[in-house]
Amino acid sequence: MLTMLAKILKVLNSQVSPWQIGWAIALGLFVGILPFGLLTLLLVLLVCLLTVNLSTFIVTWGLTEGLMLLFAEPLEQLTWQYAQNDTLLRFLANNETAQLLHLHHTLTLGAFILGVVLAFPIAWCSKMLVLQYRSRIMSNVEKWKVTQMLKASKLFSLYEKLN
Amino acid sequence: MIRKSGWLVFIVFFAALLALVYLLAGPAIRVGMVYSLEKAVGAEVNINKVSLELAPLALRINDLQITDAAKPSHNSISFGHARAALEVWPALLGYYVIDELTVDGLQYGAQRSSIGDVYREPSQDGEKVDIAALLQVDLPDADELIARANLQTPAKAEALKQLALVEQQKLKTLQDKLPTKDVIAQYQADIKALTDSKITDAADLAKKVEQLSQLKDKLKTEQATLVEAKQLLTHSQSALANAVTELKDASKADYAKVQQLANLSDGGLAGISQILLGDLWAQRITQLQSLYVLAKPYLPEQGAASDTADAAPEAVLPNRVLPLPNPPYPNFWVRRANVNWLIGGGEATITLQDITAQHALIDRATQFTVDVKQLPQLSALNINGDFAIMDKMITNLNWTLEGLTLQATQFGKDDTALDLAAGMITSNGKLKLTDNQINQQASVVLNGGNFSSSGNKYLQQLASLLNKQQQIPLNIATTGLISQPDVSIRSSLDKVLGDALLGEAKQKIAAYQSELQAKLNTQLQSGLAGQQDWAALLTQQDGEVADISDNIENMLNAKLADVKDQAKDKLKDKLFNKLGGGE
Structure with a gap:
């Protein structure tokens, strides 16, 4: 938990571009809501190739995986209800690539659509929040005792060394 | 924007992932299987080893034992080893196509080396099928045999009795509305009083005519009630006649059935x-x-209109396959399965082909054969057949x-x-x-x-x-x-x-038969006798009311004629007086 907090603070306080953090959050969320499969690997490849912030991506992925324990079932049921569409089903039946990506599976399809729809708005919102944080809150957070304690901890110094 | 080391990072990630899967998949599957099976059966489950083979992709399970919760010293099911070879391309598309499934050394009820833990006591309602239970027959006694013969007469007789009661109740209610003899006598007295009285003037005449008309109207109402009663009686008679016919038919059929059962004519007993x-x-x-x-x-949803709730299969896993029009593979398909079952000191070979629930997609039925030979208590058993879910x-x-x-x-x-x-x-x-x-x-x-x-x-x-x-x-x-x-x-x-x-039962059936006939006759008489009396009474009453009504008509006409004559006479007298004829 401390490591996670330290990671987030370090990234937020660094010179990493807000867009890199924003897209890391959006893609981390996208990968997190998807059941593990080929789509996940493709998104991980995308994250590796683009200069999005890896630490933020991994933290968001982990958090979203945890959240999906709660939200997977409603999302699956919602998709089952709305995916009973002849055109969509015919498209999925005739498209081997879609099946290779497991888009004919309810949760995968629902998560994919949700991820695509939310990716840009989340990236943009996250970028804005990072900007707001850096301009308004960062200097105060630096003064918090917790932050100073974290920075003083051995774990943090070890983490910094590793990075 | 592009990370130069991106490919390298990805390759390292992918390689690490593959290594993890290869190294940990077996133990992870083993832990998962043990956990889910123990949760399902409520008793200790042991799996020696689960390993993943990459080429061809296959899962191997060694030495699985599921403790019998009712008898922890024994296993409910166990096998030596099982291997399922999964086809890669369908698996990538999300379909589970198992090319070959083999299970060796399957045993039911084998003794365990150590007593297994029981986490949940087994419920008592689960039914175990064993040959002894299959052959268990409770021999019925004579009374039960008669009961099993499912005779219809008692039910029909009871129905007739109930119907007679209901109809009698209806008639009784109507009876209260019918005119009694006293009422009819009163009508007659009233009419007589009216017709015998002298008419003094035209106003008196009009008054008496009015009174007579009122009496006539009342009589008409009484007559209508009588007609209604007669209709009800006719309906009631017809319903009772039907019930009687049914009872007679049932009795006849029962008699035939009892005769067949007892086969009295041949002295034997069939069935x-x-x-x-x-x-x-x-x-x-x-x-x-x-x-x-x-x-x-x-x-297929042939009964969809009546059973729409069953249309969507229940979500067992949190990721269902959508009902695609023509999917390339069934969701689950075992092409071949061989099970070697150790049973009763010998072994049985079970061979199955094309196990799936979507036979229309593969256009074949699931074929199965069971071959059991040379068991201590069974020379041979061969079962073969097919199973398909199409239309x-x-x-x-x-x-x-x-x-x-x-x-x-x-x-x-x-x-x-x-x-x-x-x-x-x-x-x-x-x-x-x-x-x-x-x-x-x-x-x-x-x-x-x-x-x-x-x-x-x-x-x-x-x-x-x-x-x-x-x-x-x-x-x-x-x-x-x-x-x-x-x-x-x-x-x-x-x-x-x-x-x-049925020596004993035969006697009882014969006794029952004669008792039945006697009861039937009594019930018929009691059910119908009252009806006939009623019909006679109503016909009589109807006749009486009609007579009174006719009498009123006649008396009214006679009285009117009489009044007319009286009026004529009075007029004549008046004219005669005015003309001075009387002086």
């Missing part, structure tokens, strides 16, 4: 095997209902069973107990299940049965008769709905068995 084993076989057949219930969600669920099954040695067993209990010390069963038959409709033919032969009984004299006689038979053959046919099968069991020994077993 005893039907009575003895019919219900038992029907119960066994209804167990096939569970097969239909399992297959029903996969059947309908169709199951075909043929079996041949040779030399099943029966262990000492007891049919019935107390004074209807019949002991079988030894015997050997041979059977063959076929069964076709179309949705929930069954059609089954079977022949069962008991060879060298050794019976004994310490019960009543009829059973002792039966045991003695049975022991004289080299073979006891039974022909069993079942048709109709699985839930309500129509079972017919016949044996060439029916007459012999019937004479012996």
Whole structure:
């Protein structure tokens, strides 16, 4: 938990571009809501190739995986209800690539659509929040005792060394 | 924007992932399987090893043991090893196509090396099917046999009795509205008083005519009530006549059935095997209902209008496959499966092909054969058949069973107990299940049965008769709905068995028959007698009211004529006086 907090603070306080953090959050969320499969690997490849912030991506992925324990079932049921569409089903039946990506599976399809729809708005919102944080809150957070304690901890110094 | 080391990072990630899967998949699957199985059965589950083979992709499970929660010193199921080879391309597309599944050393009820833990006591309602239970028959006594004969007359007689009561109640209610003799006499007196009285003037005449009309109206109302009563009576008579006809028919049919059962004319008794084993076989057949219930969600939506709630399969896993129009593979498909089952000191080989619930996609039925040979208590058993869910669920099954040695067993209990010390069963038959409709033919032969009984004299006689038979053959046919099968069991020994077993019942049936006839006659008389009295009474009353009504009409007309004459006379007198004729 401390490591996670330290990671987030370090990234937020660094010179990493807000867009890199924003897209890391959006893609981390996208990968997190998807059941593990080929789509996940493709998104991980995308994250590796683009200069999005890896630490933020991994933290968001982990958090979203945890959240999906709660939200997977409603999302699956919602998709089952709305995916009973002849055109969509015919498209999925005739498209081997879609099946290779497991888009004919309810949760995968629902998560994919949700991820695509939310990716840009989340990236943009996250970028804005990072900007707001850096301009308004960062200097105060630096003064918090917790932050100073974290920075003083051995774990943090070890983490910094590793990075 | 582009990370130069991106590919490298990804390759490292992917390689690490593959290594993790290869190294940890086996143990992870093992832990997952143990956890889910223990949760399902409520008892200790042991799996020695689960390993993943990459080329070809296959999963191997070694030494699986599932503790029997009811008997922890034994396993419910165990096997030496199982291997499932998964096809890669369908798996990548999300379909589970298993090319070959083999299970070796499958055992049911094998002893464990150490007692297994039990986490949840087994429920008592689970039914275990074993041969002894399958053959368990409670021999009925005479009263039960009569009950099983399902006679219709008592029910029909009761219905007639109830109907007669209801109809009588209706008539009684109407009776209260009908004019009594006193009322009719009063009407007559009123009319007489009116017609006998002198008419003084025109106003008096008008008044009396008015009074007579009112009386007539009242009489009309009474007549209408009578007509209604007559209609009700006619309706009631017709309903009762129908009930009587039904009762007579039921009695006739019952008499025929009882005659057939008791076969009084021939001195024998037919259909005893039907009575003895019919219900038992029907119960066994209804167990096939569970097969239909399992297959029903996969059947095309022919009954969608009536059963729309069943259209979507329940989400067992949190990721269902959407119902694509023509998917390339079934969601789950085992192309071949071989199971080696260690059973009763020998082994059975079970071979299955094309196991799936979506047969239309592969255009083939699931084929299965079971071969059992040279068990200590069974010479041979061969079952083969097919199972397919297309437009309908169709199951075909043929079996041949040779030399099943029966262990000492007891049919019935107390004074209807019949002991079988030894015997050997041979059977063959076929069964076709179309949705929930069954059609089954079977022949069962008991060879060298050794019976004994310490019960009543009829059973002792039966045991003695049975022991004289080299073979006891039974022909069993079942048709109709699985839930309500129509079972017919016949044996060439029916007459012999019937004479012996139903000796006592025959007497009771004969007594019952005469009692039935006597009761029927009494009920008919009591049910109908009141009706006839009623009809006579109503006809009489109707006649009386009609007579009074006619009388009123006549009296009214006569009175009017009389009044007219009186008026004429008065007019004449007045004219005569005015003209001075009287002076």
